[in-house]
Amino acid sequence: MRTPVLETERLILRPLAVSDAQHIFDSWTSCPVVTQYMIFDQHENVQETIDWLTFEQANYDNDHVYTFGLVLKETGELIGSGGLSWEDDCFYIGYILSQNNWYKGFAKEAASRMIEFAKNDLGASKIIGRHANGNAGSEKILHNLGFEFYKDITFSSFGNKKTFDGKLQVLNF
């Protein structure tokens, strides 16, 4: 299915485009605090964000990749992104917000809508969340959404610059 536009009370979830690159780089992919626990490494220059968004644009029709920009309805600002990506035998969920938008319930709101999409539109029977130990916000969101501890893991970022001890949390439908 082509990545759709979804909606929550305060957010529009829409496909990302290369034209979002400069804003995203300035707002979160270049931020060491925001990217600390992410599976990608902090972007050193805007070209790295362009490369990522080029991948996302090329995968609008990929049934295993759904990435959404999170747009605040009130202001039209792109405040973060979230997604579902297929690994092995199920979708993994992820989310990231620019730091000035933390602690306002946006990640939980977006994740809840993506879970509903996975269940109702993609026919998913389970979703997994992966987080580093110490990423208390991510762990709390997953538990608030009904995820349960699945197993301890060690994982590295795509460029192998960071390695984390962490957890997989699972939500079975």
Ligand SMILES: CC(C)(COP(=O)(O)OP(=O)(O)OC[C@H]1O[C@@H](n2cnc3c(N)ncnc32)[C@H](O)[C@@H]1OP(=O)(O)O)[C@@H](O)C(=O)NCCC(=O)NCCS
């Ligand atoms: C993790 C992240 C997405 C949380 O986003 P958020 O919009 O602030 O989260 P929410 O406001 O929906 O919070 C959900 C719950 O987690 C709690 N929480 C959020 N961040 C927290 C933190 N750093 N430490 C402890 N609790 C936290 C909130 O208080 C809230 O609890 P409540 O439901 O009891 O009120 C955000 O901090 C972020 O973008 N971090 C960097 C990227 C990242 O690590 N992504 C996840 C990778 S696995």
